[in-house]
Amino acid sequence: MSSGHEIAMALRAAYLTMHRQSQAHLTKHRVTADQFVVLSLLTERDGITQQEIVRRASSDPNTMRSMLVLLEHRGLVARKRHPTDGRARHVTLTPAGLQAYEDLWESISPLQERLLALFDPFEAKTLVELLGRISGALARPLKRSSGISDQRSDRVHEEG
Amino acid sequence: MSSGHEIAMALRAAYLTMHRQSQAHLTKHRVTADQFVVLSLLTERDGITQQEIVRRASSDPNTMRSMLVLLEHRGLVARKRHPTDGRARHVTLTPAGLQAYEDLWESISPLQERLLALFDPFEAKTLVELLGRISGALARPLKRSSGISDQRSDRVHEEG
DNA sequence: CGAATCTCAGGCGAACTGATATGC
DNA sequence: CGCATATCAGTTGGCCTGAGATTC
Numbered sequence: 001m002s003s004g005h006e007i008a009m010a011l012r013a014a015y016l017t018m019h020r021q022s023q024a025h026l027t028k029h030r031v032t033a034d035q036f037v038v039l040s041l042l043t044e045r046d047g048i049t050q051q052e053i054v055r056r057a058s059s060d061p062n063t064m065r066s067m068l069v070l071l072e073h074r075g076l077v078a079r080k081r082h083p084t085d086g087r088a089r090h091v092t093l094t095p096a097g098l099q100a101y102e103d104l105w106e107s108i109s110p111l112q113e114r115l116l117a118l119f120d121p122f123e124a125k126t127l128v129e130l131l132g133r134i135s136g137a138l139a140r141p142l143k144r145s146s147g148i149s150d151q152r153s154d155r156v157h158e159e160g
Numbered sequence: 161m162s163s164g165h166e167i168a169m170a171l172r173a174a175y176l177t178m179h180r181q182s183q184a185h186l187t188k189h190r191v192t193a194d195q196f197v198v199l200s201l202l203t204e205r206d207g208i209t210q211q212e213i214v215r216r217a218s219s220d221p222n223t224m225r226s227m228l229v230l231l232e233h234r235g236l237v238a239r240k241r242h243p244t245d246g247r248a249r250h251v252t253l254t255p256a257g258l259q260a261y262e263d264l265w266e267s268i269s270p271l272q273e274r275l276l277a278l279f280d281p282f283e284a285k286t287l288v289e290l291l292g293r294i295s296g297a298l299a300r301p302l303k304r305s306s307g308i309s310d311q312r313s314d315r316v317h318e319e320g
Numbered sequence: 321c322g323a324a325t326c327t328c329a330g331g332c333g334a335a336c337t338g339a340t341a342t343g344c
Numbered sequence: 345c346g347c348a349t350a351t352c353a354g355t356t357g358g359c360c361t362g363a364g365a366t367t368c
Contacts, residue, residue, distance in 0.1 A: 002284035004272025005200070008178060010288045012197070013295040015175035016218040018168060021298050023335090032357065037172070040165070051325065058176040061326065063359055070357090087325040087367045111298075112164025118293050124162035127290045128170045133278050135173040138181050138271075183359090192333065211349065221350065223335055230333090247343045247349040327365070336356075344348070 011134070018115065025108045031100070034059075036108070038067060039101045042077065042093040049088040050079075058135070076100050171294070178275065185268045191260070194219075196268070198227060199261045202237065202253040209248045210239075218295065236260050 022033040031039075034057075041056050042048070054064045068091060071077045076097035082088035093101070119127060182193040191199075194217075201216050202208070214224045228251060231237045236257035242248035253261070279287060 002276075002279075002281065002288055004269075004274075004276035006288055007275055007279075007284060008182070008272065009197070010291040010295070011171075011175050011178060013218045014291040015171050017295040017298045018171060020335090022168070034358070037169070049325080058173045060359070062328090062361090063357090065327070067358080082325095085325080085368070089326070109164075112168065114164075115167055115294065115298070116162075116164035118297055119162075119167075119290065121162065123290060124167060126286065128162055128166055130279065130283060130287045130290075131170040131174040134275065135170070135177040137278055138177045138275070180359090194334070209349080220335070222337090222352090223333090225351070227334080242349095245344070245349080249350070322368105324368075325366085328363080330361090332358105332360080334356105334358090337354090339352085341351075342349085344346100 021111055022108060025111050026104060029100070029104055029107060031104060035067060035071060036101075036104050038064075038071065039076065039093065039097060039104065042091065043098070043101055047090055047092045049082060049085075050091060051088065053091060058139075071097070181271050182268060185271050186264060189260070189264055189267060191264060195227060195231060196261075196264050198224075198231065199236065199253065199257060199264065202251065203258070203261055207250060207252045209242060209245075210251060211248065213251060218299075231257070 019033055022036070026033060026036055037057055038053060041053055050061065050064055050068060053059075053068070054061055057064065059067075068077060068079060068089075072079055075094055078092045078094055080090045080092070082090045116124065179193055182196070186193060186196055197217055198213060201213055210221065210224055210228060213219075213228070214221055217224065219227075228237060228239060228249075232239055235254055238252045238254055240250045240252070242250045276284065
């Protein structure tokens with residue numbers, strides 16, 4: 001029991017199901033689940049580089065750029081030059097973006113409560129820990145990110 | 161700690177990381193991770209309807225049709241009329257499809273072992289159970305599937 | 321110089337909407 | 345008839361490859 005394949009299929013089913021539900025809750029705001037993720041990352045730490053967003057969102061530079069350009073056109077984020085590194089972009093949430101995020105949060109919070117209600121506190125903690133093990137161990141060095149450290153550097157744990 | 165959002169982000173990161181790795185391992189065979197999932201479902205139970213595949217793959221009819229048409233053009237699956245229901249399609253794996261699946265399995269098994277090695281047996285079982293709770297509880301009645309019962313019916317649990 | 325960050329062009333698989341044909 | 349299954353047309357967002365510009 002519990003082969004690697006079984007874990008993979010369970011992970012896939014859980015993610016796709018949740019993702020569909022998220023999409024459904026957000027679609028009336030004309031925002032996708034992935035765009036919501038980007039906005040939420042910016043509320044957690046505003047003013048970071050695109051590369052940093054790429055890492056936190058488990059995405060890639062090209063995809064993230066087009067997403068951010070789209071969000072910029074809607075006035076939800078601002079993309080300025082990084083003050084000390086001319087190569088990088090300093091991405092921030094606009095007031096409209098923050099407002100949009102709060103509206104989106106209201107739309108999606110019933111789903112998140114429903115998700116949380118499936119577990120007792122210990123189970124929830126366990127689940128997050130086990131999932132973190134997967135993303136931690138299987139994460140690839142996409143572009144060998146060394147990090148600019150916008151405000152403070154968070155160590156990139158290179159797996160041995 | 162462990163809010164609904166935190167669970168969702170951990171789930172997302174774990175899935176996307178695993179999905180990228182799977183893609184990378186399969187790309188040399190010109191098969192996507194989702195196509196591999198379809199093939200693996202057919203090896204578990206061959207000769208089922210498209211609707212059944214849709215449910216098991218957590219997908220939708222339109223997407224699944226185009227995937228199956230693609231796999232049919234490559235000679236990996238066959239799509240015939242269902243013997244007792246003229247509306248349905250009876251999807252089977254061709255010999256070439258079975259061979260392809262075995263090759264794909266070899267390519268991807270190192271990743272699956274790596275995935276499995278992250279957990280002790282109890283953790284693996286726990287993880288699968290917790291993930292199953294998510295897909296079970298959040299699954300939507302996409303089209304209110306009643307099931308044709310290809311070989312035996314598996315009860316569709318309508319949530320109350 | 322090399323390396324990092326981002327930009328740009330283009331292609332592709334998957335998900336979706338909405339409408340339609342056909343058989344139960 | 346209603347309903348279920350599958351099909352078809354078309355759109356979109358996200359992921360990818362590969363190339364290039366700019367800056368460190």
